[in-house]
Amino acid sequence: MEFSSTRHLFAYNNGDNITPGMGVQIDPGYGLSQFWDISRGRVTNTDFEQHHATLFPQAWSSRMGRFVVPEGGSWFYGSPLGAALTFDSSGNCTTVGLGSTFKLTTVDQNNMTFPALQIIGNLAKANDLTDKFIYYTGHYKGMDFTCQQLITIQASSADAYDILISVVGEDGTGDDVLSNDNDWVKLTPSLQRAGTPVASSVSYTWQRLIAGAWTEIVSTAGLVEVNNTDHSLKVFNAAVEGVETFRCVAVCNNKTYYKVREISDVHDPYYIVDYCTHTDSVAPGETAVFRPKVINRATNSQDTAHSWIFGYTLTKLPSGETVKTGTGSTFSVTYDEIDNAGGNTMTRIEAESN
Numbered sequence: 001m002e003f004s005s006t007r008h009l010f011a012y013n014n015g016d017n018i019t020p021g022m023g024v025q026i027d028p029g030y031g032l033s034q035f036w037d038i039s040r041g042r043v044t045n046t047d048f049e050q051h052h053a054t055l056f057p058q059a060w061s062s063r064m065g066r067f068v069v070p071e072g073g074s075w076f077y078g079s080p081l082g083a084a085l086t087f088d089s090s091g092n093c094t095t096v097g098l099g100s101t102f103k104l105t106t107v108d109q110n111n112m113t114f115p116a117l118q119i120i121g122n123l124a125k126a127n128d129l130t131d132k133f134i135y136y137t138g139h140y141k142g143m144d145f146t147c148q149q150l151i152t153i154q155a156s157s158a159d160a161y162d163i164l165i166s167v168v169g170e171d172g173t174g175d176d177v178l179s180n181d182n183d184w185v186k187l188t189p190s191l192q193r194a195g196t197p198v199a200s201s202v203s204y205t206w207q208r209l210i211a212g213a214w215t216e217i218v219s220t221a222g223l224v225e226v227n228n229t230d231h232s233l234k235v236f237n238a239a240v241e242g243v244e245t246f247r248c249v250a251v252c253n254n255k256t257y258y259k260v261r262e263i264s265d266v267h268d269p270y271y272i273v274d275y276c277t278h279t280d281s282v283a284p285g286e287t288a289v290f291r292p293k294v295i296n297r298a299t300n301s302q303d304t305a306h307s308w309i310f311g312y313t314l315t316k317l318p319s320g321e322t323v324k325t326g327t328g329s330t331f332s333v334t335y336d337e338i339d340n341a342g343g344n345t346m347t348r349i350e351a352e353s354n
Contacts, residue, residue: 004272004350017273017300020046020138020145023114025054025107028188029328030173033152034124035194041126044194048119056107056116056176057136060266062300066179067110072161073138075117076103080135080146081131085117085324097224110181124153161198163250163259164190178237178265185263188232191250202252204231209245209348212313212325217246240265242272245348247320258319260346268301272349282335293350306353313348316341 029136030046032053037044046053061068072344074084077098086094091104101121109112114138123132132151137144159330166189169182174187191198206226207214219226223239226232233246243264250257273295278288292310296303314323323341331347338345 002241002242002350002352004348017295018068018143018145019062020147021058021060021061022107022147022149023056023076023107025056028049028168029164029175029190029197030167031166033162034122034147035154036126036129037194038155043122043124045192045196045310048122051316053119054107054116055104055119055134056109056114056150058114058137059140059145059147062141062220062271062295062297065266065297067112069112069114070136070138071140073115073136073180075102075104076135076137078133080137080148084137092104092202093187100288120307123151129153131154136269137348159259160194161252161255162192163248163257164192164259165248165259166190167261175265176261177265178235178240178263182269184234184236186232186234187246187248187261188230189248189250189259190250191252191257198252202250205249206233207247207249207320208245209313209315209320210254211311211350212322214247214320235263237265237267242268242270242351245253245346246321255314260315260318260320262286263338269297270351271297272351274349282333282338284339286335288333290333290347290349292349292351308351308353311350311352313350314341315346315348317344 034046035044039254046071057070057073058067059070069129076082085098085102087104088094093102094101098222101119101123103118103120105116105118107116109228117134122153131153134151136147161344163239165187167176170184178185189204191202206217211285211322217224217226217233222236227234240263246261246263248259275291275293276288281290293300294303294308310329312326312329315321316323316335323337323345333347
């Protein structure tokens with residue numbers, strides 16, 4: 001058996017594990033990155049005033065075996081340690097300066113209703129082109145968790161290229177988690193120049209990260225299917241054990257661009273808890289150490305019936321370039337390694353029983 005995982009946040013209490021994530025709904029062909037055209041002084045893509053983005057907390061309970069609706073929580077803009085966003089009885093934001101930017105709403109998914117925040121105004125401004133974070137801090141059965149979503153802001157130029165990947169699941173939502181209600185996920189890429197889709201002279205291929213190496217995907221019915229018309233990748237639950245990592249490669253005018261995406265499968269009887277000493281940031285001089293364990297989902301305890309061998313791959317994002325690999329019961333990542341990789345990395349853990 002083989003299972004895999006990437007670095008996520010976990011909260012532990014009374015035998016239950018809460019894995020926080022953020023769901024996203026937005027019009028097909030649009031993403032959460034905003035491009036600001038300096039010469040024209042306006043957003044080129046995505047214009048949230050025209051294409052509202054809806055964020056909603058996705059907290060996975062290992063005990064329940066599904067996403068759970070928070071029993072309460074608050075939305076934050078910029079930092080989860082500051083003042084929470086405030087709203088009136090109609091859901092309109094009343095926080096000073098943000099009234100035309102956010103609005104409360106709800107999202108119905110898998111027969112549950114989740115609290116949601118709709119972005120109705122642009123976050124990119126002429127005098128502020130820094131990346132933005134939106135947080136939801138909630139609680140469930142006495143356990144606190146924080147979901148976060150990055151909104152990248154880019155000053156666009158003629159040479160600003162990025163791959164936008166639209167995600168849709170079998171249940172019709174933008175969910176990249178395979179579950180009892182979602183047996184496949186479809187990823188559709190679009191190379192964009194300064195926020196505008198490149199309509200021609202682009203070739204796409206899909207790859208999968210296996211044992212530290214990117215391997216080109218061969219279309220296999222019912223597992224992974226590549227559509228040569230819209231260049232999409234359709235991934236079925238039988239092809240995913242834990243968390244699998246995929247990469248889209250776009251070539252245009254002899255230049256290559258990359259975008260990495262992860263797909264999780266919560267059907268599996270086992271999953272990996274990484275027991276990392278750090279959350280999502282490492283300070284200068286510090287080292288993050290992983291001490292993973294394989295957990296039996298049925299008993300919610302460490303699996304001792306099998307002997308597990310762990311392999312690790314540290315990659316640079318968004319290119320997916322391998323920084324280093326390792327095996328064993330622990331794996332260390334230093335601040336310098338992260339910094340030298342541009343400050344944005346992903347650690348993939350693979351577990352194999354012998």
